[in-house]
Amino acid sequence: MSEPAVKVEAFHHHDEEGTRLGFWLFLFTELLLFGAFFIVYGVYRTAHLNDFKIAAESLNTGIGTTNTIILLASSLTMVLSLNAMKAGRVKLAKSMLLFTMALGTTFLVIKGFEWNAKFAHHLFLQTSAAIAEGKGSPLLTPGPDMLPDGQVLFYGLYFIMTGTHALHIIIGVVWMGIVYFWISKGSINPDNAGVLERCGLYWHLVDVIWIFLFPLYYLVA
Amino acid sequence: MNTKEQSFSPRGPVLVFSALIVLTLATVLLSGLDVGNTGALLIAMSVASVKAGLVLYFFMHLNHEPLIFKLFVALAFVTLATLFLLTFSDYAFRGIA
Amino acid sequence: METANSTNYLNSHTGSRWTSGFMSWITSTDHKRIGIMYGFTMFSFFFLAVWIGFIIKLQKFYPAASGWEIIPVEWYGSYFTLHSVIMIFLFIVPGAPAVLGNFFLPLQIGAKDVAFPRVNLLSYWLYLFGAIMAVVGILLGGADTGWTFTPPYSVTTRTISMFGTQFDSVSWMLTAAFILGWGTILTGINFIITIHRMRTKGMGYFKMPLFSWSIYAASWIQVLATPVVGISLLMIVLERMMPVGFFDPNKGGDPILFQHLFWIYSHPAVYVMILPSMGLVSEIIPTNSQKPIFGYKSIAIASCSIAGVGYLIWAHHMFASGMSDVASIIFSFLTFFVAIPTAIKVFNWIATLYKASISLTPPMLFALGFVFNFSIGGLTGMFLGSLSTDIHLHDTDFIVAHFHYTMFGGAAFGIIGGIFHYFPKMFGKMYSHKLANATFGFMFTGFNALFIPMFILGFYGMPRRYHTYPDIPLFTNLQQASTIGSWILVTGVMLMFITWIHGLLKGKQSSEENPWNSSTLEWQTASPPTLYNFEKDPVITRHPYDYDAFRTEVKAGTSKGARDE
Numbered sequence: 001m002s003e004p005a006v007k008v009e010a011f012h013h014h015d016e017e018g019t020r021l022g023f024w025l026f027l028f029t030e031l032l033l034f035g036a037f038f039i040v041y042g043v044y045r046t047a048h049l050n051d052f053k054i055a056a057e058s059l060n061t062g063i064g065t066t067n068t069i070i071l072l073a074s075s076l077t078m079v080l081s082l083n084a085m086k087a088g089r090v091k092l093a094k095s096m097l098l099f100t101m102a103l104g105t106t107f108l109v110i111k112g113f114e115w116n117a118k119f120a121h122h123l124f125l126q127t128s129a130a131i132a133e134g135k136g137s138p139l140l141t142p143g144p145d146m147l148p149d150g151q152v153l154f155y156g157l158y159f160i161m162t163g164t165h166a167l168h169i170i171i172g173v174v175w176m177g178i179v180y181f182w183i184s185k186g187s188i189n190p191d192n193a194g195v196l197e198r199c200g201l202y203w204h205l206v207d208v209i210w211i212f213l214f215p216l217y218y219l220v221a
Numbered sequence: 222m223n224t225k226e227q228s229f230s231p232r233g234p235v236l237v238f239s240a241l242i243v244l245t246l247a248t249v250l251l252s253g254l255d256v257g258n259t260g261a262l263l264i265a266m267s268v269a270s271v272k273a274g275l276v277l278y279f280f281m282h283l284n285h286e287p288l289i290f291k292l293f294v295a296l297a298f299v300t301l302a303t304l305f306l307l308t309f310s311d312y313a314f315r316g317i318a
Numbered sequence: 319m320e321t322a323n324s325t326n327y328l329n330s331h332t333g334s335r336w337t338s339g340f341m342s343w344i345t346s347t348d349h350k351r352i353g354i355m356y357g358f359t360m361f362s363f364f365f366l367a368v369w370i371g372f373i374i375k376l377q378k379f380y381p382a383a384s385g386w387e388i389i390p391v392e393w394y395g396s397y398f399t400l401h402s403v404i405m406i407f408l409f410i411v412p413g414a415p416a417v418l419g420n421f422f423l424p425l426q427i428g429a430k431d432v433a434f435p436r437v438n439l440l441s442y443w444l445y446l447f448g449a450i451m452a453v454v455g456i457l458l459g460g461a462d463t464g465w466t467f468t469p470p471y472s473v474t475t476r477t478i479s480m481f482g483t484q485f486d487s488v489s490w491m492l493t494a495a496f497i498l499g500w501g502t503i504l505t506g507i508n509f510i511i512t513i514h515r516m517r518t519k520g521m522g523y524f525k526m527p528l529f530s531w532s533i534y535a536a537s538w539i540q541v542l543a544t545p546v547v548g549i550s551l552l553m554i555v556l557e558r559m560m561p562v563g564f565f566d567p568n569k570g571g572d573p574i575l576f577q578h579l580f581w582i583y584s585h586p587a588v589y590v591m592i593l594p595s596m597g598l599v600s601e602i603i604p605t606n607s608q609k610p611i612f613g614y615k616s617i618a619i620a621s622c623s624i625a626g627v628g629y630l631i632w633a634h635h636m637f638a639s640g641m642s643d644v645a646s647i648i649f650s651f652l653t654f655f656v657a658i659p660t661a662i663k664v665f666n667w668i669a670t671l672y673k674a675s676i677s678l679t680p681p682m683l684f685a686l687g688f689v690f691n692f693s694i695g696g697l698t699g700m701f702l703g704s705l706s707t708d709i710h711l712h713d714t715d716f717i718v719a720h721f722h723y724t725m726f727g728g729a730a731f732g733i734i735g736g737i738f739h740y741f742p743k744m745f746g747k748m749y750s751h752k753l754a755n756a757t758f759g760f761m762f763t764g765f766n767a768l769f770i771p772m773f774i775l776g777f778y779g780m781p782r783r784y785h786t787y788p789d790i791p792l793f794t795n796l797q798q799a800s801t802i803g804s805w806i807l808v809t810g811v812m813l814m815f816i817t818w819i820h821g822l823l824k825g826k827q828s829s830e831e832n833p834w835n836s837s838t839l840e841w842q843t844a845s846p847p848t849l850y851n852f853e854k855d856p857v858i859t860r861h862p863y864d865y866d867a868f869r870t871e872v873k874a875g876t877s878k879g880a881r882d883e
Contacts, residue, residue, distance in 0.1 A: 010290050017287070018433055018515035024290060025507040025541050029299040033545035035301045040553070040564065042305065043312055049258060060250065075523050076238040079280045080231055087229035149563070149570025158560035160553070204281045207785055208273045215265035219252035288515070300542050303629060308578050311633065313644035 016194050024196045027205045030168075034209050035086060037161050044153050051150025059158075063217030067110050068210065074103035075207045078200045081101070088190045090183065097180050097196075100203065104173045106128060111166055118155070158217055165213060169207045175199050237279045244272050326746070326846040327351060345688040347435035352442050353421030357737070359446060360409050360417060361815075364451070367404035368811050374398055375768070376805035378797045394785035395462025396477065396559035402465040403456065403491060407498050408449045410725055411587060412593030413538075416445070416504060418740060419533045422432070423509060425847060428518025428856040433511040437504050446503035452494035459487025464783065466580060467492060469573045473557050489558050492551040499544045502590075506540030508823050509533055520858030522589050525614060526860045527838045529582045532597025535625035539586040543629070547583030548743060550576055574639050581632035589628040590692035591725060592692075595620055595732025596663055599685045600737050603667050605836040606682035607674030610863040613666040620659035627656045634703050639713040646705055653703035655876060660696055664689060679834065680754035684735025687762045693726025697719060698773065713783075716776025719769040727765055734761075734814060736785040742833045746845040751819025760810030767803025771796040837868035 011107050081096035147155075179199050182188040188196055247267040252261060278284050304308060327350040331342045343351055343879040358687065370555070373388060374397055379385035389397055420438065424431055432438050455461070463472040470537055513534050515527070553564045563569020565576040604611040633641060633649040667689055676682070701707045711717065742748050774778075775796050780787060787793045832841040839862065843852050860867045 003254055015433070015515055018511050020286075021293070021514065022433060022507050022511040023292060024293055025510060028293070028504075029503050029541060029545040031297055032301060032542055033263060033549050035304065036546040036549045036582075039579065040575060041306070042572075046312055047572065048570060061252075062229060062236050065245065065249050069242060070242045071282055072238060072245065075276060076234055079234045083231075083234065084229050089229055092229070152562060153564070153570050156560075156564060160556065177253045185830065204276050205281075208276050210224060210267075211276070212269050215252070215269050219257075220261045220265050265601075296538075297542065300629060304546070307633070307645075309631065309650070310648050311574070311578065311641045312483055314642035314644035316642075 005200075015036070016086070019194060020201075022044070025200060027201060030205055030209075034164070034212075037164070038212065038216075041157055041161070044150070044157065045216075048148075048150025048153060052154050055151040055154035055158075056220070059218050060117075061218050063110060063114055064214055069215045070103050070107050071207050071210050074100045074107070075204055077103065077201050082102060082197055082200050085183075085188075085190055085193045085196055090190065094183055097176055097183070100174050101145050101176045101180070102174070104169055104203075108166060108169055108173075111162065115159075115162075118159075121175065161213060162217070165206065165209060168209075172199070172203050172206055175202070196208050201209065233279070237275055240276060244268055244275075303312055319676070326844060326848050328745070328846050328866075333498065337632060345429070346440050347438070348422050348849070349420050349435065349438060350744075351434050352438055353419075355442055356412060356416040356420060356445070356768060359449065361411060361698055363449065365400050365513050365811075365815065366453075367409065370397055370401040372804055372808050374401060375801045376660050377785055378787070379801045381787045381794050381797075382786040382882075383481040389785065391785055393460065395464075395783070396456065396460035398783065399461050399464050400453075400456050401764045403461075403495075403584075404600070405725075406465050407452065407495055412445060412498075412502060412589045412735075413535055413591060413729065414598060414736060415502075415509065415536055415590070418439075418529075418598065418736050419509060419594060420505075420738065421744060422678070422840050423512060423530055424516070424529045424535055425843065425851055426838060427513065427516065427521050427612045428839055428852065428858065429512060429516035430850040430852075432508045432737055433516060438507050438508055441504040441508070444497055444504070448494045448497035448501060451493050451497065455487040455494060456484070457491030458741055459485030459490065459496040461487045461491050462487055466584070467551065467554060468580070469554060469557070469576050470567065472554055473566060486558070488576060490553045492555045496548045496551050499548045500728035502540045504545045506537035506544075509537040510541065511857060518856050518858060523859075524618065524770060525858055525862060526598035526618075527840070528614070528617050528621075529594070529597035531656050532593040532621045535594040536590045537623050539590050539628065542648055543586040546579055550579035557878065574636065574641055577636050577639055577850040578633065581635045582629075585624070585635065586628040587622055588721075588724070591729045592732075595688065595729045595736070596621070598669060598732045598736035598739065599688050601836070601838065602664075602681045602685040602735055603670050604863050605834050605838075606677045606679055606685070609670065609674050609865050611666065611670035612672075613662070614861070614863060616662055617666050617746045620662045623659040624656060625721075627652070627659070631703075634708070637705055637708045650705040650708075654700070655762065657696065657700060660821070664693060664696075666804075672750060679738075680749075680751055680758060681735045681739035681834075683755065683758040683762075684738060686785040688728055688735060691723050691731060691765070695723030695728050698723065711776060711791060712747075713781055714776035714779045715782055718782045719772035719776060720770050722765075722772075727769070731761075737818070739834070742816070742828065742830070743841065743845050743847070744827055745825070746752075746827065747821055747830055748833065749825050749826030750815050753813060753817040756777070759812040760806055760813055762810075763808050764803050764807030768800050768807050769799040769803070771803070775800070814859075835872075837865050 075097045081093045081100060084090075084096055085093035165175040176199060179188060181194055182195065248265055251264050251268070254261070254264075256264065277294065281296065327348055331346055331348060331351070333538070343355060346355075374394075377386075377388045377394065420432070424428075460477040460478050461475075463475060467488070475488060477487065511703055513530060515525070517523075556562070557564050557566065561569075563571040565571045565573045567573060600611060611778065631649055631653045633645055634653045637646050637650070667685075698716070702711060702717065702720060736747070738754055775793065776782075778792060780793060787797060829845055831843065831845050834841070839856060842856070
């Protein structure tokens with residue numbers, strides 16, 4: 001195919017509000033994605049109420065509350081970072097962003113310890129390879145110490161839902177790292193803070209999802 | 222987004238944050254009450270909804286956005302609520318509980 | 319391409335000057351090039367799946383006692399899964415939005431491109447990656463779950479491919495469907511924002527052509543429903559790999575819950591398939607009638623209400639699943655509501671034809687075929703939406719015939735008609751009308767010959783997904799009629815490809831902007847369109863289907879939209 005010599009300028013369409021609206025639409029897909037999880041949780045909670053209550057007892061409310069407060073605080077620092085950026089105080093915005101990343105990481109570390117404790121109690125969903133090696137947890141080996149179905153479902157949902165949430169936190173922290181780098185380079189600046197703003201929206205949505213996960217797993221036992 | 226003139230004040234966000242913390246502690250304390258399964262679920266979900274509303278409205282700046290943003294958000298939540306309602310039109314009457 | 323006297327999207331591009339030829343296409347963010355790429359990929363898969371359907375029908379030519387076995391029994395499931403996965407996930411869901419929506423939505427509303435051109439390219443890559451993954455996976459492992467992946471079967475099945483290789487192709491296909499889902503979500507977001515933010519001056523919401531309206535309604539479904547199915551498909555993958563029984567009744571799970579989550583997406587998704595085709599028919603009919611479409615606003619609003627009601631009726635796929643009776647009654651009741659906006663559209667199309675000067679061009683034939691087939695498909699849908707008849711007809715060939723009448727006779731006829739309609743605009747060439755008319759003749763005859771017997775077969779109890787049937791004269795006769803219908807249909811489809819390829823290679827070069835004399839905006843620019851669609855940003859002053867005003871403009875020589883204003 002012959003390429004003519006004309007070089008046409010690439011089309012630059014920049015619509016900050018439209019981009020933000022589109023990002024909100026993307027957030028809805030995240031919301032509906034977790035919404036499906038919540039439907040599954042709701043159905044199995046109805047079906048296995050007692051097992052869910054017994055299993056939920058094993059989760060530490062103190063740790064859950066701490067993590068909730070950490071995430072809420074990170075949302076605060078995130079919004080302060082954006083406000084500072086909009087007010088032209090780039091340095092403050094950067095340090096607030098660092099705070100947010102630190103809080104997000106703390107959340108992950110605490111979550112990691114919590115998960116680890118559950119693994120130690122064999123409440124993990126072993127892979128079939130582990131069962132073959134005879135290392136299966138009491139969940140899986142048929143026998144008197146096997147957990148009831150409802151509790152297995154509870155832990156299954158607990159791991160997959162908090163796991164998916166943790167994955168979002170990891171993505172958020174990495175994204176913030178990139179944003180931090182761009183702020184340092186100056187490509188994100190008070191006049192062009194759209195990326196920081198969308199990163200913030202994403203982070204707040206992850207927080208909103210945790211706001212619902214927290215009572216469902218740690219409180220209504 | 223030419224808002225350099227906009228001054229920076231942490232007051233608003235900190236107020237919202239305080240409200241969120243108060244609500245978090247409240248929901249933890251209220252979970253100790255013996256109000257039955259439905260009652261506990263109702264309390265926990267109501268508090269969570271208020272908290273989520275605060276985050277959406279203030280932290281996510283819906284308060285500064287044009288009407289279309291609010292309509293979109295409403296549509297997403299109405300959709301989710303409808304899915305819940307209709308799914309439970311099955312489970313509520315299947316006798317599985 | 320040959321006529322380099324004018325630049326258009328085919329002979330020039332906006333990418334880096336180092337890219338040319340093939341690279342300039344697969345790295346292009348031009349909505350028109352992306353649309354063409356989707357079209358090429360999708361119809362390649364369509365070609366493959368048509369032949370698989372042909373083999374499936376051939377298998378039914380003789381009853382069990384004859385020993386006739388084209389497909390070994392154990393592979394029959396893999397064959398119809400391959401047919402349905404390709405047709406649903408790779409052809410008809412991305413179908414009209416990805417090909418014609420990408421190409422014509424910006425043109426119809428006077429925009430230079432979609433809102434996020436790079437995201438648009440990402441959608442295409444996701445689509446291509448997921449598509450290749452699905453097809454390779456099923457060829458290596460031979461999944462036999464059907465496209466619905468219903469557990470517990472989809473959790474336990476372990477198949478061996480036709481090459482004897484062992485491969486967890488069900489997990490692969492589920493992951494592929496997840497990736498394909500993200501492709502359509504991003505396309506949906508792109509279109510919604512494009513429509514909200516990029517309409518040209520004077521293009522109010524109720525001045526948009528109806529194809530854009532239908533794309534808008536379908537996009538919302540893509541955005542709000544796809545994530546639900548995405549996550550439930552991943553839960554099946556997890557369940558296959560880990561010993562937790564989300565949907566396994568032996569482990570406290572509920573397989574019906576998966577069906578809920580699956581149909582929460584997949585029922586609205588059938589409107590993603592059909593709405594854009596309805597939009598295309600709403601373009602073709604007024605163009606070939608040369609008069610305003612009857613009830614413009616009601617068609618636009620009907621598109622949105624179909625999308626809305628589509629969310630409320632998913633469990634009518636599950637009347638025989640063991641769901642609660644209360645839910646069955648609610649969903650059966652709600653299902654009837656979707657017939658209202660659908661019927662409004664059909665009546666409006668027919669009213670448009672009344673006292674019109676109709677030209678029976680190839681696209682018009684397909685549009686009329688759409689109305690005929692889709693009416694049968696829609697009305698038989700009412701049989702299935704009624705609780706009591708559904709119990710009798712559930713999982714029979716009646717259902718297979720019903721959804722082929724909506725999806726093939728409806729949606730696919732709409733897409734094919736749409737491509738015949740827009741072919742001269744896309745490529746600046748005209749295909750042979752003789753070949754195109756023959757295509758329609760074969761496809762329409764073959765299609766009806768293939769699927770009308772299946773209604774009767776299903777009514778008499780022929781189950782779907784069975785590879786054979788007992789030697790009863792009624793069954794044998796109808797099955798053979800149906801198989802012969804499939805031969806005519808395949809001939810039609812092959813003719814369609816021949817018509818298009820012939821049109822591309824030997825078609826009469828014509829830079830005529832508006833061969834059908836259509837009044838909507840996308841026809842008022844060069845054929846093929848220039849890089850940014852319009853020389854100047856068009857300004858809209860009249861209704862899209864105002865043919866009186868359009869004719870006056872043509873006489874006055876200002877028909878090129880009001881863009882010279």
